[in-house]
Amino acid sequence: MTDPTGAVADAQKDNWLDRYAPDPVKPYGRLARWDRPIGFYLLFWPCAWGIGLAAVFQPALGFGWWAAILMFLGAILMRGAGCTFNDIVDRDIDMQVARTRSRPIPSGQVTTREAFYFLIAQALLASAILFQFNRFTVYAAIASLVLVAVYPFMKRITWWPQLFLGLAFSYGALVGWSSQTGGLSWAPVMLYAGTILWVIGYDTIYALQDIEDDALVGVKSTARLFGDNVRPAVAVLYAGAFLLWNVASLMVGGGVIFTALSLVGAGLMAWQLWTLDREVPLNPFHRFYNNHYVGMALTLALLAEWVW
Numbered sequence: 001m002t003d004p005t006g007a008v009a010d011a012q013k014d015n016w017l018d019r020y021a022p023d024p025v026k027p028y029g030r031l032a033r034w035d036r037p038i039g040f041y042l043l044f045w046p047c048a049w050g051i052g053l054a055a056v057f058q059p060a061l062g063f064g065w066w067a068a069i070l071m072f073l074g075a076i077l078m079r080g081a082g083c084t085f086n087d088i089v090d091r092d093i094d095m096q097v098a099r100t101r102s103r104p105i106p107s108g109q110v111t112t113r114e115a116f117y118f119l120i121a122q123a124l125l126a127s128a129i130l131f132q133f134n135r136f137t138v139y140a141a142i143a144s145l146v147l148v149a150v151y152p153f154m155k156r157i158t159w160w161p162q163l164f165l166g167l168a169f170s171y172g173a174l175v176g177w178s179s180q181t182g183g184l185s186w187a188p189v190m191l192y193a194g195t196i197l198w199v200i201g202y203d204t205i206y207a208l209q210d211i212e213d214d215a216l217v218g219v220k221s222t223a224r225l226f227g228d229n230v231r232p233a234v235a236v237l238y239a240g241a242f243l244l245w246n247v248a249s250l251m252v253g254g255g256v257i258f259t260a261l262s263l264v265g266a267g268l269m270a271w272q273l274w275t276l277d278r279e280v281p282l283n284p285f286h287r288f289y290n291n292h293y294v295g296m297a298l299t300l301a302l303l304a305e306w307v308w
Helices: 017-018 026-031 037-056 065-089 114-130 135-143 145-157 162-171 171-180 186-217 224-252 257-276 283-289 290-308
Strands: none
Touching: 017 026, 017 224, 026 065, 026 114, 037 065, 037 162, 037 171, 037 186, 037 224, 037 290, 065 114, 065 145, 065 171, 114 135, 135 145, 135 171, 135 224, 135 283, 145 162, 162 186, 162 224, 186 257, 186 283, 186 290, 224 290, 257 283, 257 290, 283 290
């Protein structure tokens, strides 16, 4: 049943958007997921990791705080644009899934044309931020739009849509590094690869919320693919992520400081799996949300390694 206030079913109750935003703004904020900031946090953290890894590699340059601020704003805009595009593409599917039928397009709060105009506005603002960076970073970020464009269609044709989300959501690791160095090397590639595994893992946990509806509609996901083996499968993904993150740190001269502090992130991921129970309402969502703190822990570990 649709909330008469227009609030989206899986948004936190009494979130700031529903409480304080002007009524004409609310549907567009819901399209961009401003009522659920976890998405742009998870999009931003790989950017911070790339910047931090570059600082460890070239300590004299320092941590790119200004680049981090710009990328945080860019993450809000690009996550909003990506979600808007996803909702345009998935509007018919969303109508058939309990958790998503209250979204602005299927619930009639916003028309498809209005959503498209809003998508363009967000993309233009994000472009204004992007052009503050060096030419290599601009080209690299533009190339990532292919991944953003294909992702919404992957759930229809492959059991691995989370892989394509990982390719897109982890891209900040490369952009963050190149914003400081003007190019790429194997260390940020290792960081990117590890982050892809992390994203596949946490989005598999997230997809457990929709597994029954997805089966009825015919939408594919790694949650459905792994079935009863979700916990060991995600454990392998998380372990691979942790290993590749540490390889990336070692490749730029990182040492015991990052390795020791990154264990905090590993402990958080282990807790997610130890306590995961998809039969308990909101349990998968809270384990998914916990990855915000994984991102924070790794950023602090890189900062500590740079300072050391």
